Amino acid sequence: MHSFKTTALAGAVLLALSGAAAQAAEPSNEVKALKGTVDELRKQIEDLKRAQRSDADALEKARLDELRKQVEELRVQLKKQQVAKPAEVTPTPAEGESQEAIDAKTPATKADVQGLRTDLENYKYDQSRLQERNIPSVTRNTKIGGSITLQYATQNPGVPATTAAGTTLQGEPRKNGFVAPSVGLNFTGNLYRDYQEGKNLDYRIAFLTATNVGSNANAYNATGKANPNGSQFNLTDAYIKYSFQPQTGNAEDPLGVVILGQQIVPFGQDAQALDAEVRPVINGASYVSGLGFNNRQIGLVVSGDFQPYVDYTNNYRAPLLSYAFGLFNGSGPNKSDNNSDRDFSGRLVFTLPVDYASWFRQLQIGASYYRGYPTLGGTSVPSTGAADNTVYPAAGKGNSNRTGFDINWTHLPYSISYEWVYGKDALAAPTAANPDGFRRGIDQYINFGYTWGEQFLNSSKQQGKFDDWWPKSYQAFFRFDTWDPNASEAVLRTLNSDRKQYISTLGLNIFFAETTKFQIDYIHTRYDLQGVAPAALSPKSTNGLLAQFNATF
Amino acid sequence: MKRRSFNLGLASSLAAPALIGLGSSARAADGAKPTTIRIGFPGAGTSGRPLPTSGYTANVVFLGELEQEFKADNIKIEWKYYVGAGPALNEAFANGLLDFCFGHGDLPLIVGRSTGLKHKIIASSGRGGDVYLLTPAASQATQVADLKGKILSVQKGTATQLVLYRFLAKYGFTEPDKDFRIISQIADDRRASLATGDIAGTIDTPWGLEARGITKRLAEVHDDININAPGTVWVGEAFEQQYPDIVQRVVNRLVKVAHWSSQDANREQQYQWWTRSGTNAYLDNKKEWDRVKDLRTRHSPLLDDFYKAKIQKSIAETRQYRLTRRDTPFEGWLEPKYLNNALRELKLENYFPSQSVDGKFSG
Secondary structure (H helix, E strand, O other): OHHHHHHHHHHHHHHHHHHHHHHOOOOHHHHHHHHHHHHHHHHHHHHHHHHHHHHHHHHHHHHHHHHHHHHHHHHHHHHHHHHOOOOOOOOOOOOOOOHHHHHHHOOOOHHHHHHHHHHHHHHHHHHHHHHHHOOOOOOOOEEEEEEEEEEEEEEEEEEOOEOOOOOOOEOOOEEEEEEEEEEEEEEEEEEEOOOOOOOOEEEEEEEEEOOOOOOOOOOOOOOOOOOOOOOOEEEEEEEEEEEOOOOOOOOOOOOEEEEEEEEOOOOOOOOOOOOOOOOOOOOOOHHHHHOOOOOOEEEEEEEEEEEEEEEHHHOEEEEEEEEEEEEEOOOOOOOOOOOOOOEEEEEEEEEOOOOOOOOOOOEEEEEEEEEEOOEEEEOOOOOOOOOOOOOEEEEEEOOEEEEEEEEEEEEOOEEEEEEEEEEEEEOOOOOOOOOOOEEEEEEEEEEEEEEEEOOOOHHHHOEOOOOOOOOOEEEEEEEEEEEEOOOOOOOOOOOHHHOOEEEEEEEEEEEEEOOEEEEEEEEEEEEOOOOOOOOOOOOOEEEEEEEEEEEEO | OOHHHHHHHHHHHHHHHHHHOOOOOOOOOOOOOOOEEEEEEOOOOHHHOOOOOOOHHHHHHHHOHHHHHHHOOOOEEEEEEEOOHHHHHHHHHHOOOOOEEEEEOHHHHHHHHHOOOOEEEEEEEEOOOEEEEEEEOOOOOOOHHHHOOOEEEEOOOOHHHHHHHHHHHHOOOOOHHHHOEEEEOOHHHHHHHHHHOOOOEEEOOOHHHHHOOOEEEEEEEEOOOOOOOOEEEEEEHHHHHHOHHHHHHHHHHHHHHHHHHOOHHHHHHHHHHHHOOOOOOHHHHHHHHHOOOOHHHOOOOOOOHHHHHHHHHHHHHHHHOOOOOOOOOOOOOEOOHHHHHHHHHOOOOOOOOEEOOOOOEEO
């Protein structure tokens, strides 16, 4: 641009001068003088052009030098920044920009990272010391659970005075009182975790105070037999469990486990039901204790299900067929076997494969069978004869059968369950009461329940809440249970415990926290006196009230 | 106390709670207005935080619109957040525990109706969106086909199940249950499985997880109308018949908030609110929603031709994938009068662009 301007200026001067020369051509002196002037000017222009060219070169050179200098300075600055601590960058917030937006674009400094690292190290140190000193530890994953049950009972007419062995000494009829607390403690955990398929190996150990019978058994007279002020602490469950079917959390996967050890026998509905929606009553069905299913047995059980139907749109899973088969010693808990025969138990439950919205949801039909080979004679007592303490002569091995049928429809808010169980036990020898040498017990009950509240809904239990929220629920029920402990007895029965009983229970359960409930049952029991006049020890009927807090953790 | 009177008193005391109808869901109503309005969201925040995740219906909660609307009437608003998502919401509604749902996905909505749940669709809760198929960060997969035969995770019964099926179909896998092992997990479990590598892939929002080094994107589609379906706002039929005025007031507020939510000036505020649930990081909300140039196209309450066509297509797909065994009647399901009234009252008849069956916006 610069040289273009210079050339244009020189051209213009030449044109102007050449025009003036043409007009003054005649006088030769003037022409010569002008010619000299033109030459002079031409020379000056040439000089000027040369001078300007050299200025431009110098200027360009100066600029180049300046640029080189700047580049060098930048290079030095860059090197300095690479080795020096970066300056804290605090972005200038735009108008109306939120703190979250500013945070999102603010880089962390090295000091920030170091601070975080220090905090992390402090936390690690703190945790390490806590683990050494204050935190209990286990070798394998373990969950500790338990329960506390506190009861108050009334009965009219009261429990008669007794001085009989094996009971609490009682000088007058007892109409009411607090019941000895029952406490359970259990440990469940994992021995091997299969991360790929969930074929895990787990264990469970459980203890129960006061009595080693089921958690709902009445411990009224059972406490402190050995030590008047003590309690029993009995091992109930002790088993390991292997999942032979994959358990990846997919509800469509069938379940299948093998359980080895001391455990509940898979028989019947009421004996195994842990869900309060299915079994709302405090005292279980009469057959549970009457036919010996309140005792754990030592053995091997295979259980699982087939073809689970899953209604994902309602979180509902209904296995078409559930099964459980087991082999047991049959001699009871915490004892080795007393013969070489294994008892057998089997249970099948069919569940209708319907959607959650169907009225037939959770309609289940079950059948159970148990065959045992008890040792008869000596001091053994047939399980149906709770009050029969007859000492039989040694007679070797007998057999006992149990058959059960149950139907259950649990369709919130309604629940109905019915169960029928028949038991037949060989006696060591025929007796006057059982001339054919067998004792037979028959039980059946029906239960109607209605629930207000969301206690039994998975969706509600898993609702997002900030506090220790739990859906409070109220469950009312009525149960009618008939139990004949010795259906084949041919003679008049003298004890109410041997007589046919009709037990009506009206109850209310209040679920007021996640694992704690209050239950109150009104129990009316009528005895078949077979025409005999009622007496103090054998009233025609009793009325009782049983209230309990049951808390699990 | 004599035995007879003792028994009578005892029986009465036991039966009394039943007779007076004890229960948390007891709702005394005088016929004109309910004491509470129970509104469910199919989801909750991380670890069950009782907060909504995103969308204009979530903003109704944050703005406290319904509380303001019904304060003078002394009607309580009861928000319910179901960790079990759409299926859990169905279970709650089937047991009479809900009046409204603010954003049911197409699959649980359709299956719920097919099994007899009675509700009326009164608005759309939003539409559109991007879908990302994520794999564990250490995965060797470079294309969707590399996941064939492996475990994919989705919460079955939710709208995301259908999204996954459509996504896989786009990549040539039309029988997803045969081509992959698809398991069911809730969102928190899916993310944990992604972190441990127990699953090969899942559908989720990527940025927050990528920033933590948990995942990487295998494939993604943006605003594909063949993959996403609109969400739905419904009211229980019984509630709608008993309290039509209340329903109208609820819908008025919904439309008002949809309008507020579609303003660019309110983008930032929404991103912050949605971060509170912990489900998505601020980064996720910003990256995902900054792509949306016109928020009216997402925060649309319209029950337009596009909405109707998409729900009908979803009904067909639900049968195609054998996710329900019954027909789902579409006729009589929509009740647009509340929405139309609200748009008219708020002078927003032409504000939200309607979408044609093929997804083109107009207006």
